[in-house]
Amino acid sequence: MEKSLKCENIFNGNIIKVERHRVELQDGSESYREVVRHKGAVAVVPVFEDKVVLVKQFRFPVNEELLEIPAGKLEEGEDPYDCAIRELKEETGFVAQEIQKIGELYTSPGFSDEKIHIFLARVVPYGEPEPDFGEFIEKVELPFQDIVKLIISGKILDGKTVAGILLSEKYLSGGEEND
Template sequence: MSQINNNKFEEVTLSTQPIFEGKIISLQVDTVRLPNGKTATREIVKHPGAVAVLALVDDKMLVVEQYRKPLERNQIEIPAGKLDAGEDPLEAAKRELEEETGYRCDTMKLVCSFYTSPGFADEIIHLYVADQLTKGDAHLDEDEFLDVESITLEQAQQYMREQRISDAKTITAVYAWQVYKLTGSF
C-alpha cells in the first residue's frame, strides 16, 4: 500500500510580514512558493484556538444570547471562548461553561475539533459535550453581556431557520445533538 503524499500542493513560505498584533488575533502576509514554482501572497489570521460546549440539561441545550459586533446583531450560541496560552482545551471548556452559564461539569467528551476558516485563518475549535451538570454561579468577563437560556432541539432548529443561530460551532453542536438523539452516540 502506497503512502498518500499530504503535501502534494504544499506552499513553501518564503517570507512573513507581520501586519497586526491584537489581543485575540494577529494578521500576517506570507509570500509563498507555489507547487508550480511561482510565488503568491497569503493573508493569514493567527488565532490561539477556542473551545465550545454542547451542554445538555434535562434534554435541553444551554445557549447564550449576546451581541456580536462584526454581525451588528444578537446571536444565540453555545458557550464558548478562546484558549489561553498553553491552556488544555478540556480545562478551558470547563472554565468557559462555568463562566458563561454558571454550570459546572466534571466530565466532558470531545465531539470533534474543526477549523473555522482554513482558507485564511488557523483557528481551531474543540467541541465538547457535557450532560451531567451542576448549577452554580456565572462569572462573566467585565466586557461580556449575555443571557442564558435552555432550548429544545426543535427550538434550536427553529432558531437556525430564523438565523438567530448562524455560527458554525452552534450549528455543528445542534447537528451532533440531533445525531445523538437518533443513534445514542456522538
C-alpha cells in the same frame, strides 16, 4: 502545496496575530496570503434536563445579537478540556456532571488557523454566570429540535453552534454514541 517564501508580521493583538506571506504556488508562480493566527478555542453543547443551554450576546464584528453555544478562547498552554469547564461555568453558571469531546473544526481555514474543540456536557445549575469583563450574556434554554429548526430557518448563523448541534445530534436524539 504552497511554500512560504517570506513572512511579514502585520499585527499582534490580545486575541489574534496577522501575518502576510509571500508564497510559492504549486505551479512555481508567486502570490500573497494574509493569515490570522489564533491560539484556538472551545465550544460546549450543555444539556440540562431535556434542553440545550445557549447564550445570547451581541457580537460587534457582525453588529448582531447571536444565539450560540458557550465558547471561549484557549489561554496559552491551556488544555481544551479545562477551558471547556471554565467557559461553561463563566458563561452559564452551570457545571458539567459529564463532559466529552465530540469533535473539532477549523473556523475559516481560508485565512485563519483557529481550531475549535467541541464538547458535549451534561450539566447542573451551580450558580450565576461569571462572564469576562465586557461580556453581557443572557442564558437561553431550548429543546434540541427547536435549535435545529432555528438553524434550518437561518435564525442561528454562528458556525460553531451549527457544528456543535450537528455533532451532538447522535447523542441527543437517542442515537448510538459509538456509531
